[in-house]
Every structure is written in C-alpha cells, then in structure tokens.
Amino acid sequence: MSQAMDELEARAHRRLNRMRDLADEMTAVRARETSPDGVVTVVVDGSGALRELELSTGITKLSPAEFERVLVSTAGQAALRAFAERAELVTAFNEEAAE
Template sequence: MSDAMDELEARAHRQLNRIRELGEQMAAVRVRETSPGGVVTAVVDGNGALCDLELSGAVSGMSPSEFEQVLVSTAARAAHRAFAARGDLVIAFNHEATEEIART
C-alpha cells in the first residue's frame, strides 16, 4: 500500500510541476511583429496585450487612417501569433499528460 501511495504522490508532484511550467511558459510568450516597410513594430504578450511599440520616422508621412490601419493590422498579426504559441504550449502539455496517463 505504501508503494502505491508513494507513486500516487510522485505522480501528483510531476503533474503539479508540469502545470507550473506551463504557466511560466505561457507567461513568457512574447511576439514581435513588424509591418511591411518597417513603419510599426508591435510586441505583444501571450494574452495579446501590447507590451512595446516602435514607430519609424516614416510614420510622419502617413495619414491618421493609414497609420491606424498599419498599427492595428500589425498588432493583430502579433496577437494571432501569440495565441498560436500559447495554443501550441497547451497542445504539448495535453499530449504529455495523455502519455503519462497511458503509461499508468
């Protein structure tokens, strides 16, 4: 009985460590996207929140609507990639968990 409890406890610790690692990996997601022509560079986190924004001098020659379109589309591409990166992390986590279950 003690061996079974020890194995159960060890498995629970492994799962907890994997969940913590997943959380750390998801929190570390950062995606940098630059617009065509390099006018706008947006950096977003794994939630799609804007973390950094760089504008080149060429922005001064754009109309407000052109600037808005470039900014929004660049940030949206970055967010899309960030969400995909988070999705890949979850898929890998689920795959590992499924393999662990199959081994038991």
C-alpha cells in the first residue's frame, strides 16, 4: 500500500509542477504585430493587453480615423496571435494530462 501511495503522490506532484509550468508559459506569452505600412507596432500579452506601442513618424500622415483603424487592427491581430499561442499551450497540456 505504501508503494501505491508513493506513486500517487509522485504523480500528483508531477501534475502540479506541470500546471505551474503552464501558468508560467501562459504568463510569458507575448505577440508582436506591425501594421502593413510599418507605422504602428504593438506587443500584447496572453490576455490581449497592450504591453508595448511603437509609432513611426508615418503617423503624421494619417488622419485620426486612419490612425485609430490601423492601431485597433494591428492590436487585434496581435491579440489573435497571443490567444492562438495560449490555446496551443492549453491543448498540449490537456493532451499530456489525458495520457
């Protein structure tokens, strides 16, 4: 019985450590996207929150509406990439847990 408990405890520790690894990996997710015209570059985290914003001097040629469109579109693309990366991490985790 002691061996069975030891194996159960070891398996629980492995799963707990894997869950901690997943949390760290998800926290580390970053996605960088640059607008097609190179005017806006954004970096978002795994939840889609803006972490970095770089603007080139080309923004002076954009109207406020154009700037808004480019910024929102670029940030949206970065968020999609970040969400896809998180989904891949969760899928891999679930596949490992199912084994």
